[in-house]
Amino acid sequence: MAITYRSVYLVTDDDCMKKRGKKKKSKKQRVLSVHEEDLVHENEQKEMQELLHGEMEMAGVGGLLPLAFGSTKRKKKMRIHVKFDEDGNQSQIEMQNVGSKRQREEDEDQDLIVKEEAKCDDTHIAAVEKPVNLDKSLEKYWAQRYALFTKFDHGIRLDHEGWFSVTPEVISKHHAKRIACDLVIDAFTGCGGNAIQLALTCRQVIAIDMDPCKIEIAKHNAKVYGVADRIEWLVGDAFQLLPNLQADVIFLSPPWGGPEYLNAPEFTLDTMMMGDQSGIDLFHLARKITSNIVYFLPRNTSKAQIRSLVPEETCEFEHNFLNKKLKTITIYCGALACALDRSSPSPESSG
Structure with a gap:
């Protein structure tokens, strides 16, 4: 597999506001x-x-005469x-x-x-107060809640795992713009962050998760964004459901194993297990449905392993920077690979 590299620099809305605030403050100081x-x-x-x-006073006329004559000019x-x-x-x-x-x-x-x-x-909308019983390990994610969902205060719901597994909205929005097609499958929808943005650029989204509670949360969040009618929700194991589905693009964002994945010097697909299936097995299963695959992975993912997935084809290895920090990587395969370098990409054409 030939790999081409691209870096995408994204900024959250709250970070833009901070920068604008600093500029206004300095301008005011100059004025x-x-x-x-x-x-x-x-x-x-x-x-x-x-x-x-x-x-x-010395002349004895103090207070008898005005100190100014005929002046109507006001003091500045x-x-x-x-x-x-x-x-x-x-x-x-x-x-x-x-x-x-x-x-x-x-x-x-x-x-x-x-x-x-x-x-x-x-x-x-009134700001949502921090839950009293919020786990201390989730406090840093709470501080980033508007980066996860810009409409967080409109009633967004997240379970414990959702806090650290949901894709920051600006990144999922970037994915959705690149994927834009008729039918896309979000094979591991979780709390719905990716499916929501995909529904804004694609005609139909099939969202899968084996946890019915997560599907209910995702449904609710999709209603907040007004896209629930464009998403078909399936409860079940992606490895069992995918062989019976068709799509123009498959978006893969499986569980990475929690925040601990960053402690490893390198993240590998063969150790990312979903039951008895690995991340490599997942990729090859998706390839049976379409060659247009988007694989969303940790920033420390092994490049050598990605290269070995499809040796005879080209894929795009995209570094996703968020507020100048490398956050994640995204692998684009099929017609989506290097689509930004072509004048008229059409992911629907190959499947």
């Missing part, structure tokens, strides 16, 4: 620059007023900016004149921010 000449001018005016007041407003260091202690006080023109500009910026927030509020 609020210090104008020392205004502060000096203000001090000079105060000194002149105090000197004139003292001379009038001063904006005070207090800066704090990293420890929260006050480090510097800055003053800036507030002109009417500048005030209008700031009002425009505030209106823009309000409009942007209003757009978000149209679909605002």
Whole structure:
């Protein structure tokens, strides 16, 4: 098997928002620059007023005459900016004149921010609170819940295994765009993350899982995303069901054995067991249905073993980076291999 390599860099929505927030903050700091000449001018005016007041007191006319004649000019407003260091202690006080023109500009910026927030509020859902009985081993996945499902607060459900086995949404969305076809099989659907995104790009999805509880969770999550009508749910063993099915593409994301797979220097398909069947057996079974296979695997998967699966064909070995970190790899076979390098890929044409 000839292997071509590709790296895909994806970013979660929350990471984009953090970056945008940092840019806005730095821009605001640049706008609020210090104008020392205004502060000096203000001090000079105060000194002149105090000197004139003292001379009038000595002349015995203090308080009898105005200090300015015929002036209707209002004193310029001063904006005070207090800066704090990293420890929260006050480090510097800055003053800036507030002109009417500048005030209008700031009002425009505030209106823009309000409009942007209003757009978000149209679909605002109250944030789900962290479950009191959440297992400590799942807390880091809870912190990443919006990367797993952007509609998490709309009622997404996950079981214990689902927290660490569901595909981050931005990656599953990327897969779905590449797979787009008439009929696709998600052979290990779990809590439905992959099936949901596939249903948004494919006409029909067949989702399989041997755990009926996971199928019920996946059905519920599909309703949250409004795609339940495009997914056919099958409860059973993929090794028994696949020989009786047909599809344009088969998506394989079998259990990797929990988070412990990362502790091994290399992940191999022959040790990824599903009952008495291995990951290699699964691949060859899928090949009997279609050559268009997408195999979603850990980032430390053996390249040599992937190369040996189909020695006479080409496959694409895609590195999936998430927020600049290598997260997973995806193997594309058949018409899907190197499809991005061709002008008109058509996975339905070969089966």
